[in-house]
Amino acid sequence: MAEPTGEETAAQRALAGRLSGLGFALPGTLTRRYTRCGNRTCRCHHQPPQLHGPYLQWTRTEDGKTISRIWTPGQAARYQDWLANARQARQILSDLEKLGTAIAERDQRDQRRQAGQQQRKRPAR
Ligand SMILES: [Zn+2]
Numbered sequence: 455m456a457e458p459t460g461e462e463t464a465a466q467r468a469l470a471g472r473l474s475g476l477g478f479a480l481p482g483t484l485t486r487r488y489t490r491c492g493n494r495t496c497r498c499h500h501q502p503p504q505l506h507g508p509y510l511q512w513t514r515t516e517d518g519k520t521i522s523r524i525w526t527p528g529q530a531a532r533y534q535d536w537l538a539n540a541r542q543a544r545q546i547l548s549d550l551e552k553l554g555t556a557i558a559e560r561d562q563r564d565q566r567r568q569a570g571q572q573q574r575k576r577p578a579r
Contacts, residue, residue, distance in 0.1 A: 456561035469546050479540035480533055482514025
């Protein structure tokens with residue numbers, strides 16, 4: 455098995471440390487939405503339209519379904535960091551996976567090379 459290099463081990467520890475320092479996390483994204491209502495005479499249907507909003511919409515997917523909630527400015531202020539934490543956690547996990555993949559692929563090459571050397575050592579019949 456290919457041992458992780460000192461550099462790889464240090465990178466893994468740094469990433470794990472960043473992950474352990476994260477607080478609460480929320481999935482999804484926060485967007486500013488401007489909407490049109492159903493009243494055809496409303497200003498949002500005028501030309502040019504004056505849309506309603508902005509509404510702070512938190513959107514996430516759960517079991518393949520998209521779920522949206524409208525937040526107050528206070529909620530947005532409270533939970534924005536949680537959304538950022540989740541983004542950061544996904545990035546850290548992705549970096550950990552890249553690191554692991556590099557080690558596993560190097561191991562794979564080493565195994566193949568060793569297998570090749572074993573075959574050459576075998577006496578010819
Ligand atoms: Zn309207």
